[in-house]
Amino acid sequence: MSEPAPVEVHDVTVAYHTKPVLWDVDLTLPGGKLVAIVGPNGAGKSTLLKAILNLVPLSSGYVRVFGKPYNEMRQRVAYVPQRESVDWDFPASVLDVVLMGRYGRPGWFRRPRAADRARAEEAIDRVDMTAYRDRQISRLSGGQQQRTFLARALAQDADLYLMDEPFAGVDALTERAIVALLRELRKNGRTVVCVHHDLQTVPEYFDWVTLLNMRLVRSGPVDEVFTAENLHMTYGGRLAILERAATDYLKDARGAARGG
Amino acid sequence: MIDFFDPTLRNVALGSGVLGVIAGALGCFAVLRRQSLLGDALAHAALPGVCLAFLFGTHMGLDPKQPLLLLGGALVTAWIGTMLVLAMTRTTRIKEDAALGIVLSVFFGAGIVLLTLLQKGGATNQAGLDRFLFGQAASLLPRDIATMAILGGAVLLTLFFYFKDFQVLVFDSAYARSLGLPVRRLEILLTSLIVVAVVVGLQTVGVVLMAALIVAPAAAARQWTDRLGVMVLLASGFGALSGVAGATISATKRRLPTGPTIVLAVSALVLISLLFAPRRGIVWAAFRRVRTRRRVRLENLLKDLWRLGELDSRFDALRAITDLMAVRSALPATMRHARNAGLVAVEGTGIRLTKAGLVRAAAIVRNHRIWELYLSRRLDLADDHLHRDAEEMEHALDSEVMEAIDRALGRPTTDPHGRPIPRGVPA
Numbered sequence: 001m002s003e004p005a006p007v008e009v010h011d012v013t014v015a016y017h018t019k020p021v022l023w024d025v026d027l028t029l030p031g032g033k034l035v036a037i038v039g040p041n042g043a044g045k046s047t048l049l050k051a052i053l054n055l056v057p058l059s060s061g062y063v064r065v066f067g068k069p070y071n072e073m074r075q076r077v078a079y080v081p082q083r084e085s086v087d088w089d090f091p092a093s094v095l096d097v098v099l100m101g102r103y104g105r106p107g108w109f110r111r112p113r114a115a116d117r118a119r120a121e122e123a124i125d126r127v128d129m130t131a132y133r134d135r136q137i138s139r140l141s142g143g144q145q146q147r148t149f150l151a152r153a154l155a156q157d158a159d160l161y162l163m164d165e166p167f168a169g170v171d172a173l174t175e176r177a178i179v180a181l182l183r184e185l186r187k188n189g190r191t192v193v194c195v196h197h198d199l200q201t202v203p204e205y206f207d208w209v210t211l212l213n214m215r216l217v218r219s220g221p222v223d224e225v226f227t228a229e230n231l232h233m234t235y236g237g238r239l240a241i242l243e244r245a246a247t248d249y250l251k252d253a254r255g256a257a258r259g260g
Numbered sequence: 261m262i263d264f265f266d267p268t269l270r271n272v273a274l275g276s277g278v279l280g281v282i283a284g285a286l287g288c289f290a291v292l293r294r295q296s297l298l299g300d301a302l303a304h305a306a307l308p309g310v311c312l313a314f315l316f317g318t319h320m321g322l323d324p325k326q327p328l329l330l331l332g333g334a335l336v337t338a339w340i341g342t343m344l345v346l347a348m349t350r351t352t353r354i355k356e357d358a359a360l361g362i363v364l365s366v367f368f369g370a371g372i373v374l375l376t377l378l379q380k381g382g383a384t385n386q387a388g389l390d391r392f393l394f395g396q397a398a399s400l401l402p403r404d405i406a407t408m409a410i411l412g413g414a415v416l417l418t419l420f421f422y423f424k425d426f427q428v429l430v431f432d433s434a435y436a437r438s439l440g441l442p443v444r445r446l447e448i449l450l451t452s453l454i455v456v457a458v459v460v461g462l463q464t465v466g467v468v469l470m471a472a473l474i475v476a477p478a479a480a481a482r483q484w485t486d487r488l489g490v491m492v493l494l495a496s497g498f499g500a501l502s503g504v505a506g507a508t509i510s511a512t513k514r515r516l517p518t519g520p521t522i523v524l525a526v527s528a529l530v531l532i533s534l535l536f537a538p539r540r541g542i543v544w545a546a547f548r549r550v551r552t553r554r555r556v557r558l559e560n561l562l563k564d565l566w567r568l569g570e571l572d573s574r575f576d577a578l579r580a581i582t583d584l585m586a587v588r589s590a591l592p593a594t595m596r597h598a599r600n601a602g603l604v605a606v607e608g609t610g611i612r613l614t615k616a617g618l619v620r621a622a623a624i625v626r627n628h629r630i631w632e633l634y635l636s637r638r639l640d641l642a643d644d645h646l647h648r649d650a651e652e653m654e655h656a657l658d659s660e661v662m663e664a665i666d667r668a669l670g671r672p673t674t675d676p677h678g679r680p681i682p683r684g685v686p687a
Contacts, residue, residue, distance in 0.1 A: 081432060
């Protein structure tokens with residue numbers, strides 16, 4: 001029997017206070033792919049990641065990770081939050097931060113053991129940060145901070161990686177290093193889902209793309225879904241989404257087959 | 261003279277030291293979570309609890325000054341106050357600062373009313389409750405200290421066991437949740453520990469100034485270290501030091517209120533840390549700035565002398581200081597600095613590069629021109645932008661970086677403006 005899909009999102013709606021951010025999103029992401037979540041500002045991309053991670057309450061719908069609720073599968077999932085979401089002046093070294101990737105494991109008092117330390121150092125090496133291992137995190141460049149976050153996720157040794165804008169504000173060298181890392185993960189059968197902002201690089205970096213603008217616009221292989229028409233539908237403002245909804249509604253009313 | 265064998269004084273020092281350790285350690289987490297004001301609010305919110313516990317004790321025929329009773333009351337209202345703040349920010353649109361302000365003033369107001377009623381009501385035994393306002397370490401009895409030590413020990417033990425969880429919680433709580441840590445419960449636990457730390461200090465420091473003992477040692481410790489574990493230890497030490505110092509002074513000198521004295525002691529530590537801590541300290545930063553400026557001026561002087569040399573190919577010729585002033589201001593202090601460093605020789609109204617000065621000047625000019633070339637080739641910057649950028653970078657680039665750039669450019673001989681890149685010192 002083949003393994004259930006890494007991510008299934010079923011009719012999920014999320015609202016902050018009364019303002020909806022995600023509307024009735026329904027999608028399945030396949031295993032072993034590099035997936036980009038793309039859409040304009042305020043489209044709910046980060047919220048979708050957080051919904052998968054059970055970090056925001058769902059107004060309706062449910063999420064399955066490898067066929068089970070997130071809490072049963074979280075050992076297999078690693079999260080890379082947006083770099084700006086934390087205070088980098090926090091008193092910690094690169095190694096301290098990467099070791100956090102090992103805290104989710106059960107253990108007496110959760111003191112890191114030698115094995116955890118070895119995993120953390122290996123992860124630091126994979127993102128080429130060994131020279132900065134003991135450096136305070138505020139004295140890193142943006143790219144180095146992003147690598148630190150990636151190393152922390154790698155230390156979790158997960159099967160599904162959810163990354164919120166890993167390419168934001170990093171130098172060209174780091175961007176290439178991250179791409180190489182993503183490909184290596186894919187080669188090992190891991191699934192990586194990235195919120196991504198740079199439309200130009202989507203076809204080069206990713207296999208699968210999810211176009212989002214509060215509602216799901218399209219989700220599928222890049223060469224099928226990443227078309228000018230679909231992008232226009234995603235970025236053409238909410239008006240375009242409403243138009244499509246209206247068309248679909250009329251089609252339904254006429255009893256015509258719904259366009260995919 | 262201070263006599264540490266005096267049992268009262270020993271109590272005072274011991275109690276304040278214990279308190280300082282607890283407040284310092286927990287304060288680190290309060291400060292890093294940007295919840296410094298929470299300590300203040302919940303200290304004030306403890307006052308009605310003390311009064312109510314006293315009333316309760318009197319009515320039940322207990323010893324109303326039993327420390328466990330009073331601290332228990334303080335714990336209850338401080339904890340209620342804290343949970344109110346959390347609930348308000350979570351369920352309404354009231355922001356945290358406003359919620360803290362509301363809780364602080366409402367609870368403190370209630371506490372003052374109760375305190376006044378108790379005193380007016382002539383409760384026979386009420387004397388001494390007002391020490392909870394500004395603190396009176398001299399009133400500490402051995403049983404008070406035992407209570408503080410037990411509570412404090414429990415707090416520190418919990419902190420030790422949950423240290424890693426609190427670390428990731430404070431740094432990145434969304435990530436902590438993604439790991440499956442019980443973030444909501446950890447938050448409540450951490451806040452409760454801070455509540456206990458505050459309540460333990462009430463009798464010694466008083467509700468009005470207790471927040472300072474939470475915030476100040478942590479702020480001072482942060483200046484000296486970049487590691488959380490070290491910061492917690494340092495803050496505990498600072499807390500203990502200022503606690504003992506402040507309480508001892510207040511107990512020996514005309515019975516000063518202890519809270520303000522401790523606060524003054526810890527403020528001195530904060531001041532020293534802000535000024536003198538390496539790297540983050542104001543004095544060192546200013547010192548580094550001055551040193552950099554001196555170096556930049558020195559290098560500019562050498563570079564100007566080199567450029568004058570390029571005009572007539574006599575690099576070590578004597579130049580009139582007035583000529584240099586036309587190029588750029590040759591400051592007397594800079595010339596003195598350069599002469600003392602053996603880089604220039606001053607002869608009457610003239611100045612010339614020495615052997616060492618020539619070497620250094622050539623290196624600076626080389627850096628400047630290689631950097632210009634690098635910018636123009638690799639970044640396609642317009643020629644008129646090159647000079648200003650190179651002017652800033654030539655002082656900052658280290659030799660390793662320069663060597664790498666030089667190699668990458670294939671050891672060029674001229675800069676983008678066609679001027680020669682010096683390779684060594686002219687004979």
